[in-house]
Amino acid sequence: MLSSYSGVIILAIAALIILPVSYITWYHNQILIADYKDTLVTLGNIYLKVKSFSLDINASTIEWRDNKTLCFWVLNSGAASISVNDFTYIDVILTYNTSDGETITIWVPYNPTGNPGIEIFWRIEGVKVGSKNVEIVNPIYPSPYYVGSKPASGKWDPGEELLFVIYLTPEYSANTTCPVAIYISLKCGVYDYVSRVSS
Amino acid sequence: MSHVIISEVFVTVTAIIIVSVFAATFLGNLQQLRDAQILVTQSLQEKMSVDIKIIYAVGYENEDIVKVWVKNTGLESIPFNLIKSGDLFFGPSGESTYIPYNSSSLPTWNFTILNDVDSDDCWDRGETILITIHLDSPLSKGDYYVRYVAYTGEYDEYSFSI
Numbered sequence: 001m002l003s004s005y006s007g008v009i010i011l012a013i014a015a016l017i018i019l020p021v022s023y024i025t026w027y028h029n030q031i032l033i034a035d036y037k038d039t040l041v042t043l044g045n046i047y048l049k050v051k052s053f054s055l056d057i058n059a060s061t062i063e064w065r066d067n068k069t070l071c072f073w074v075l076n077s078g079a080a081s082i083s084v085n086d087f088t089y090i091d092v093i094l095t096y097n098t099s100d101g102e103t104i105t106i107w108v109p110y111n112p113t114g115n116p117g118i119e120i121f122w123r124i125e126g127v128k129v130g131s132k133n134v135e136i137v138n139p140i141y142p143s144p145y146y147v148g149s150k151p152a153s154g155k156w157d158p159g160e161e162l163l164f165v166i167y168l169t170p171e172y173s174a175n176t177t178c179p180v181a182i183y184i185s186l187k188c189g190v191y192d193y194v195s196r197v198s199s
Numbered sequence: 200m201s202h203v204i205i206s207e208v209f210v211t212v213t214a215i216i217i218v219s220v221f222a223a224t225f226l227g228n229l230q231q232l233r234d235a236q237i238l239v240t241q242s243l244q245e246k247m248s249v250d251i252k253i254i255y256a257v258g259y260e261n262e263d264i265v266k267v268w269v270k271n272t273g274l275e276s277i278p279f280n281l282i283k284s285g286d287l288f289f290g291p292s293g294e295s296t297y298i299p300y301n302s303s304s305l306p307t308w309n310f311t312i313l314n315d316v317d318s319d320d321c322w323d324r325g326e327t328i329l330i331t332i333h334l335d336s337p338l339s340k341g342d343y344y345v346r347y348v349a350y351t352g353e354y355d356e357y358s359f360s361i
Contacts, residue, residue, distance in 0.1 A: 006207040006210065006211060009211060010210070010211055010214045013211070013214065013215050013218070014214065014218050017215075017218045017219065017222050018218070018222075021222045021225060021226060024226065024229075025225075025229060028229055028230075028233050031233070032233060032236050035236065035237060035240045036236075036240065038240075039240050039243050039244060042244070042247060043243070043247065046247060086325070088314055088316050089314065089316070089325035089326065089327075091254060091255075091268065091270065091313075091327050093254075093255050093268060095257070103259060105255075105257040105266065107268060107313055107327070107329060109313070109314060110314075183254070183255050185254045185255075185270060185327075187324075187325035188272060188325070189252040189254065189270050189272040191254060
């Protein structure tokens, strides 16, 4: 009697063991897939974010207004907007010759309400799209043309150019006939670097 | 008949043992695989959490100071004490050496957080520190190499010429 059912019993026992094993395998796979998914999504977001940012210092516009004021236009050549609140994370590093003939490199802090001639800082003093001094998307408020006020809202959008102005103090005044090098890095570490003799 | 029954029982028990051994081996390996994959995932997440980038470094001939600007491009803040736990290597290309932090003898290095936006004394995401390396001899013309290693082992390196 047992003989005729032995095959069925063996199959039943095998099934009883294999089914939970299969379920546990499936469950483990789900956990692994979830882990991988989270990691890949995070990695992808970071990659896309970094790839989305780009800037381009317009070297031909680098100009000393006087021996303590350097200005130049910078284009947002990426695909992402940069909030004005993140300007404080932008690094501006300037290498130039002082009027004493010394070559120095300084990190310039962002300070939209700084006092020219009293402290070293940079701020934006203009915005344009192409050749037009207008801003349609995410306008910066108050406008960069209201110098001395801190932008409270708005974004530096793709395709927009901002006028960066660096103010130096008298003891750091420049020899404006010598070359300057400007390095700008965004919050995510994306940067541009130019070196030229200003006009 | 009895020997047939004994054989059937023997076959059944053997089948159970074989399937159990298979299941135990398979599950054990699966668990090991899962643990390994979790370790890889955690390692990736850790690497993403702490990420730094040397954005610029400069030194001048006949001067004994090198300035290095480093940006936190990771996801997490690095507390003040852990910045000090980082390792710094500097020197001519191919001959860089370990520089101790805040040593009483030269060479040594120290740092300041340049744009501590929230004044929390932490090196937050997007913020930059200035590392100043004080050397025991002035720099001469040549290629120089600097590497900063964060407390997690993440590092970035930079080369410049004088």
